[in-house]
Amino acid sequence: MPVVKEVEAVYLRANIAYDGTDFRGFQIQARGRTVQGVLEQALARLSGVPVRIVGAGRTDSGVHANGQVVAFSLPWRHDLATLRRALNAILPDDLAVLQLELAEGRFHPRFSAHSREYRYFLWRGEVRSPLHERFSYHVSGALDFALMQRAARILVGRYDFSSFGKPPAGNNPVREVLQSDWWQDGRMWLYRVEANAFLWRMVRRLVMALVWVGQKRWTVEQLAAVLAAKDLAMAPPPAPAKGLFLWQVNY
Amino acid sequence: MPVVKEVEAVYLRANIAYDGTDFRGFQIQARGRTVQGVLEQALARLSGVPVRIVGAGRTDSGVHANGQVVAFSLPWRHDLATLRRALNAILPDDLAVLQLELAEGRFHPRFSAHSREYRYFLWRGEVRSPLHERFSYHVSGALDFALMQRAARILVGRYDFSSFGKPPAGNNPVREVLQSDWWQDGRMWLYRVEANAFLWRMVRRLVMALVWVGQKRWTVEQLAAVLAAKDLAMAPPPAPAKGLFLWQVNY
Secondary structure, eight states, rough: OOOOOOOOOOEEEEEEEEOGGGOOOSSSSSSSOOHHHHHHHHHHHHSSSSSEESSSSSOOTTEEHHHHHHHEEEOOOOOOOHHHHHHHHOOTTTEEEEEEEEEEEETTTTTSSSSEEEEEEEEEEOOTTTTTTOOOOOOOOOHHHHHHHHHHHTTTEEOOOTTTTTSSSTOOOEEEEEEEEEETTTEEEEEEESOOOOOOOOHHHHHHHHHHTTSSSSOOOHHHHHHHHHHHHGGGOOOOOGGGGEEEOOO | OOOOOOOOOEEEEEEEEEEEGSSSSSSOOOSSSSSSHHHHHHHHHHSSOOOOOSSSOOOOOTTTEEEEEEEEEEEOOOOEHHHHHHHHHHHHHHHHEEEEEEETTOOOOTSSSSSSEEEEEEEOOOOOOOOTTTGGGEEEEEEOOOHHHHHHTTTTTEEEETTTTBOOTTOOEEEEEEEEEEEETTTTTEEEEEOOOOOOOOOHHHHHHHHHHHSSSSSSHHHHHHHHHTGGGGGGOOOOGGGEEEEEEEE
């Protein structure tokens, strides 16, 4: 009988990026192309065994990522540079593994994270731009930057964000926002928000609320009142998914 | 008999932008979706008559534009802001009219232009980026920026560029390059080249030549020798279309 040499499994952590346009979100589903589904398939193809991945954040359909973090274990006998190269060669153009490293056994992409940073891109050209269509939300017309900045700043702190999103069933709706500000890069306005964690669709609802403040549909005081009300019925609709990026997860 | 009021035709000049990914170039063809075809259809739909447009540059399949200029005349009784809004409402997401104004009768997008500026985007990340895939060419590995800058600068001047492109049948292959330089914006390297006009695929061949210099496949002196040879057989292959933008046309 031949001796079959077992390949040891390694536990890995990967930083991945994706263009969310053609994915139905991160999490695997019965139907539809998902980031998790495509990545698990590629890992299975390379390792010869089924592989399950765990991600730091379940981005919605259409949301992009520049620094999503995932972990998985798989049998692999070569080095990690080879694995990364092989993965990027078979993954589709809209998904790539940026970094790959050995993880400690106790590492968990979601539970080990102490904060997440999202960014939202607002295109401020007078007309829509075909070159920015895919990765930003076009808002033309008057928008008061200083008011939006003031409104963004009042979100920093530890609050019950029930007016802006739903926590997972039965969970605590309190989140701690560590950074919340706007800056301009030419005709692109960028919003950066960092928190220990976010409620479902919270970033996109916050962005729309800030745009409403910029458009003077809401005053900064009204935004504060909505936050204090802890009532999702008072929330504005979420801003479009295509402007949102999971930018970085901090451990 | 009712009196039919004739609508006067106006001669217009438009700055347009497009994501070239899903177009088979600018110029209308028997088959395939082209910028000219889609824009003429929209203009015909709004004005009720067939409309022909003339463009400043016939960008190839996959090449983008930020500042393509076109001219056309059509019967229109409302103001130009209304026409622009109506056009952008019916044009697809990957094509937009940025500016629209009355043109003088003697204006010709191609013949009146005194120079064109193209830009080329090179993504220098270690691995390919799904977020930059659509609008840049990924070149990993060592690339000597200073050498590429030196090589770019020697292209400025009035030369016979036969080694880098074909002129229209029987035409003069001499072009005057006014600007040719690189700069860096994070991990994106940008090349800007302005000339009175360009030969077919000249920009993409120049870019590839400059990349070869950066990779030390060619010395700056070899590039100069290829330019002096006036022989298209010595040209490198064109860099991918997706990194190229018709940036601006100057009148």
